[in-house]
Amino acid sequence: MADYSWPEADRRAQIGARPARLDGPVKSTGFAKYPSDQNPRGLLAAKILTCPHAHARIVRIDTSAAEAMAGVRVVHVIQGEGSEIQWAGDEVAAVAAVTEDVARDALRAIRVEYEVLPHFVTEEDRDQAPGAREAGERAEGDPDAAFATAHRTVQRTLGMPQMAHMCLEPHGQVCSWAGDELEVHASTQAVSTLAGQFATELGVPASQVRIRTEYMGGGFGSKFSPDRWGIVGAELARKANAPVKLFLERDQEVTVAGSRPSAFARIRAAADEQGKLVAWDSDSWGSGGLPGTGQTPLPYVFSRLPNRRTRHTSVPTNLAGSRAWRAPNHPQACFLTMAVLDDLADELGLDPIDFLERNLDLTGRPDTYREQLATAAEMASWKERWQPRGREREGAVQRGLGVSVHTWGGRGHSSNCDVTVHPDGAVEARIGSQDIGTGTRTIVAQVLAETFGLELHQVRVSLGDNVYPQSGPSGGSSTVGGVTASTRRAAQDALREVLVHVAPRLEAEPEQLVAEGGRVFVDGDSSRGMSWREAAAQIGGAPISVQGRNPGPGRLISSGVGGVQIAEVEVDIDTGVVHVERMIAVQDCGLIINRRLAESQVYGGLIMGVGYALYEEWIPDPVSGRLLNADMEFYKLAGLVDVGSLEVHMMTGPGYDERGVIGLGEPPVISPGAAISNAVANAIGVRVPYLPLTPDRVLDALAGRGGPA
Amino acid sequence: MKGRRVTDDAKRSGFSRRSFLRGGAAGALSGGLATGLLTGEAGAAAADADATETVGPGPVEIELEVNGVASRLAVEPRVTLLDGLRDRLDVTGPKRVCDRGTCGACTVLEDGRPIYACSRLMIESAGRSITTVEGLGSPDAMHDVQQAFVDHDAQQCGYCTPGFVVATAALLARHPAPSEPEIEAGLGGNFCRCGTYKGIRAVVAGGKGGGVTGG
Numbered sequence: 014m015a016d017y018s019w020p021e022a023d024r025r026a027q028i029g030a031r032p033a034r035l036d037g038p039v040k041s042t043g044f045a046k047y048p049s050d051q052n053p054r055g056l057l058a059a060k061i062l063t064c065p066h067a068h069a070r071i072v073r074i075d076t077s078a079a080e081a082m083a084g085v086r087v088v089h090v091i092q093g094e095g096s097e098i099q100w101a102g103d104e105v106a107a108v109a110a111v112t113e114d115v116a117r118d119a120l121r122a123i124r125v126e127y128e129v130l131p132h133f134v135t136e137e138d139r140d141q142a143p144g145a146r147e148a149g150e151r152a153e154g155d156p157d158a159a160f161a162t163a164h165r166t167v168q169r170t171l172g173m174p175q176m177a178h179m180c181l182e183p184h185g186q187v188c189s190w191a192g193d194e195l196e197v198h199a200s201t202q203a204v205s206t207l208a209g210q211f212a213t214e215l216g217v218p219a220s221q222v223r224i225r226t227e228y229m230g231g232g233f234g235s236k237f238s239p240d241r242w243g244i245v246g247a248e249l250a251r252k253a254n255a256p257v258k259l260f261l262e263r264d265q266e267v268t269v270a271g272s273r274p275s276a277f278a279r280i281r282a283a284a285d286e287q288g289k290l291v292a293w294d295s296d297s298w299g300s301g302g303l304p305g306t307g308q309t310p311l312p313y314v315f316s317r318l319p320n321r322r323t324r325h326t327s328v329p330t331n332l333a334g335s336r337a338w339r340a341p342n343h344p345q346a347c348f349l350t351m352a353v354l355d356d357l358a359d360e361l362g363l364d365p366i367d368f369l370e371r372n373l374d375l376t377g378r379p380d381t382y383r384e385q386l387a388t389a390a391e392m393a394s395w396k397e398r399w400q401p402r403g404r405e406r407e408g409a410v411q412r413g414l415g416v417s418v419h420t421w422g423g424r425g426h427s428s429n430c431d432v433t434v435h436p437d438g439a440v441e442a443r444i445g446s447q448d449i450g451t452g453t454r455t456i457v458a459q460v461l462a463e464t465f466g467l468e469l470h471q472v473r474v475s476l477g478d479n480v481y482p483q484s485g486p487s488g489g490s491s492t493v494g495g496v497t498a499s500t501r502r503a504a505q506d507a508l509r510e511v512l513v514h515v516a517p518r519l520e521a522e523p524e525q526l527v528a529e530g531g532r533v534f535v536d537g538d539s540s541r542g543m544s545w546r547e548a549a550a551q552i553g554g555a556p557i558s559v560q561g562r563n564p565g566p567g568r569l570i571s572s573g574v575g576g577v578q579i580a581e582v583e584v585d586i587d588t589g590v591v592h593v594e595r596m597i598a599v600q601d602c603g604l605i606i607n608r609r610l611a612e613s614q615v616y617g618g619l620i621m622g623v624g625y626a627l628y629e630e631w632i633p634d635p636v637s638g639r640l641l642n643a644d645m646e647f648y649k650l651a652g653l654v655d656v657g658s659l660e661v662h663m664m665t666g667p668g669y670d671e672r673g674v675i676g677l678g679e680p681p682v683i684s685p686g687a688a689i690s691n692a693v694a695n696a697i698g699v700r701v702p703y704l705p706l707t708p709d710r711v712l713d714a715l716a717g718r719g720g721p722a
Numbered sequence: 723m724k725g726r727r728v729t730d731d732a733k734r735s736g737f738s739r740r741s742f743l744r745g746g747a748a749g750a751l752s753g754g755l756a757t758g759l760l761t762g763e764a765g766a767a768a769a770d771a772d773a774t775e776t777v778g779p780g781p782v783e784i785e786l787e788v789n790g791v792a793s794r795l796a797v798e799p800r801v802t803l804l805d806g807l808r809d810r811l812d813v814t815g816p817k818r819v820c821d822r823g824t825c826g827a828c829t830v831l832e833d834g835r836p837i838y839a840c841s842r843l844m845i846e847s848a849g850r851s852i853t854t855v856e857g858l859g860s861p862d863a864m865h866d867v868q869q870a871f872v873d874h875d876a877q878q879c880g881y882c883t884p885g886f887v888v889a890t891a892a893l894l895a896r897h898p899a900p901s902e903p904e905i906e907a908g909l910g911g912n913f914c915r916c917g918t919y920k921g922i923r924a925v926v927a928g929g930k931g932g933g934v935t936g937g
Contacts (some may be wrong), residue, residue, distance in 0.1 A: 041872055041877060042855060042858070042860055043856045043883075043884040044856065046814065047817075049814075049818075052814070113809070180915065181825070181827060228880060449879060450877075450879030609875050610875065616917055617917030620918075644822065645824040646820075651919075653905070653910065
């Protein structure tokens with residue numbers, strides 16, 4: 014069987030290098046055409062009318078006035094009379110018209126009468142929740158006995174609210190029909206799986222649905238399906254016999270197009286005199302809107318903690334269902350766990366890094382964490398700068414340091430890639446994947462160039478179209494492993510075929526030949542060789558085309574990473590304002606294809622983390638059931654000046670590279686909430702129990718009103 | 723506070739908010755309201771007729787220059803500069819994200835000055851020169867700031883990038899070595915979701931932004 018592997022470190026030209034992303038120039042000049050930028054001839058604009066009530070029944074709907082308006086082409090009722098609406102923002106009707114403004118006019122002319130029903134949107138108040146579902150209790154060891162004999166115990170009630178994905182390009186698509194063939198320019202993370210979903214809903218064969226996503230403006234786990242607005246857009250286009258653009262307005266985007274579930278928990282944790290964790294008891298709950306939410310994995314990372322009991326309650330609310338938000342469940346589990354461990358370390362009088370180190374045997378990767386903790390501590394000058402809580406500096410501004418650890422899987426998804434070598438030496442890959450901003454296009458090109466010994470500009474990558482071989486959705490940090498493995502297998506097979514043709518000319522066996530530096534030559538004797546172009550010409554008149562798959566043979570990918578982050582904050586105890594001065598991230602992800610893009614992923618995770626640690630939350634109004642901040646003024650993202658100094662250290666080289674490629678999108682966004690919360694506790698001497706760390710919550714904690722401890 | 727005021731209003735006018743909505747749904751009330759509003763506006767407009775030129779609500783012919791090209795088109799007064807650029811002129815570099823002057827993804831230069839295109843009516847830009855991100859450079863001939871965005875990987879999904887590039891170019895044209903308050907003033911009105919601020923900081927620190935005239 015053929016061997017599939019990555020080149021040895023001293024023979025890598027592309028892998029591990031830092032080339033700039035290939036689509037950088039088209040993006041930075043505005044020449045990149047996103048799905049929302051498509052303006053085909055005859056385009057109509059569509060808008061969706063949503064329900065203003067969190068729970069209601071549609072009594073009557075009258076679209077006649079809208080239908081009669083000039084410029085209105087189609088009015089489509091999505092949920093008719095008698096339908097029960099379960100969240101504010103749910104779709105009721107849609108209009109396609111000659112312009113967006115006319116479509117909006119038409120929405121205003123649709124009359125809907127609702128019977129308003131009772132709603133519930135405040136899940137932190139679990140006891141008031143109708144329909145709360147207990148998931149049952151899990152226990153191991155004897156937690157009651159362990160707590161009874163423990164040296165120190167802390168108990169906390171902590172939580173973090175639902176928050177939005179807030180993709181800058183809203184969810185949506187442009188649909189065009191040619192007969193019964195549908196083309197969709199979709200802002201999606203799932204080019205290869207979308208067609209089947211459209212086809213089922215629309216009653217056409219999947220083979221007649223084309224999905225195209227050359228570029229897309231952010232997904233973060235919220236763009237895996239056509240969604241109702243996708244199907245409605247296609248229906249409108251079919252009825253109007255014209256292309257239809259339907260992208261959500263910003264308030265809709267925030268309200269219905271993606272949120273991360275909330276997580277609350279009452280937690281007890283205990284340690285013995287040596288600072289070893291001996292007992293854990295958590296009672297958690299949370300909501301992901303109407304579906305509730307699954308169990309948060311507690312205790313996080315330190316999952317081998319003996320004597321533990323966990324309970325979970327899923328709380329449905331009258332809010333749109335949550336979606337996979339970057340590293341589903343992990344940021345919540347991380348915050349809940351690391352905050353309690355940090356408080357326990359303080360109770361024990363231990364430096365939190367020391368405390369974590371004493372308990373690394375309770376994790377799945379003690380050696381990795383030990384190395385990462387040491388590296389991060391050195392980068393932060395932790396030993397010199399860390400001080401126990403309660404040592405106030407003069408003045409209002411207090412400084413603190415906090416630490417957190419996290420984990421993720423990141424195994425490559427299923428992927429197929431066609432690699433073609435043309436007789437003129439041109440090399441190309443076609444893959445039904447998508448570049449959601451992570452750099453997928455660039456890393457596939459690097460693998461191609463590496464394998465054939467070429468420069469990046471000599472290879473071509475085509476993706477973002479479901480006519481190319483199926484490749485998985487981009488989620489869960491699974492893309493980099495999937496696409497690099499399928500591409501490498503195809504490229505190695507294609508090269509081997511080329512070498513069979515070349516070998517006789519060089520009077521060598523194919524296995525003796527290598528392709529490096531734009532040449533094919535006998536390994537160890539570069540004088541016995543020829544240029545790549547000349548080598549490709551040996552294959553004859555027809556190109557060589559090979560498909561590579563993942564999973565497949567050879568050790569190209571792996572899974573399971575660790576990470577450590579340290580935050581340094583300043584807290585003004587007069588105003589409650591927190592500023593992140595510095596974030597340090599130490600992260601492993603196996604073999605790194607592109608150092609620059611890998612670092613960008615980690616920087617991005619840290620920055621998004623500052624956002625949800627300090628600013629971001631859905632604020633539902635208990636009275637109306639609507640979000641009070643379905644916009645970008647009051648749903649606050651971190652800005653350029655809100656983010657302090659960021660330092661990233663990637664663990665690479667021997668011990669890491671041999672593991673193969675592992676995904677990186679999720680891990681760096683997991684720890685910031687915990688690390689920043691711990692740094693604030695270190696600065697002000699008390700735990701602020703809820704994220705985000707807004708000034709009111711900080712001041713409440715300082716005043717002893719931080720909620721039940 | 724707000725809730726109480728609604729209750730008081732409801733008492734005064736003799737109908738509840740829900741019956742108001744039901745009335746609207748039946749169509750009886752809304753027609754009357756709309757007529758009243760229009761009458762009022764028309765009256766006010768008539769009173770000001772001597773002082774102010776009134777245009778619309780139908781399409782208005784305007785001329786403006788976009789990326790060096792003169793454009794003549796008829797737009798309704800309510801069309802924003804952003805929507806006019808994107809939907810009428812197919813200039814799609816500026817992006818519509820918040821659509822209300824918060825996120826900066828629609829930033830363009832008007833006569834060299836950075837503005838939010840979502841918060842300006844296209845007719846207000848009549849006779850002016852608009853430069854979008856496409857007007858600063860092209861993939862084969864990038865502006866220094868665009869090149870720096872590539873070099874420093876100051877973009878991921880790239881949807882905020884056009885606005886950031888224009889805002890950064892404008893900032894560096896005015897302040898080649900901007901101070902922290904100048905950076906805050908120049909780029910504090912742009913948001914990125916993927917988290918590319920580290921790269922954008924590096925672009926600003928590089929300071930290669932001279933020569934932006936907006937023409």
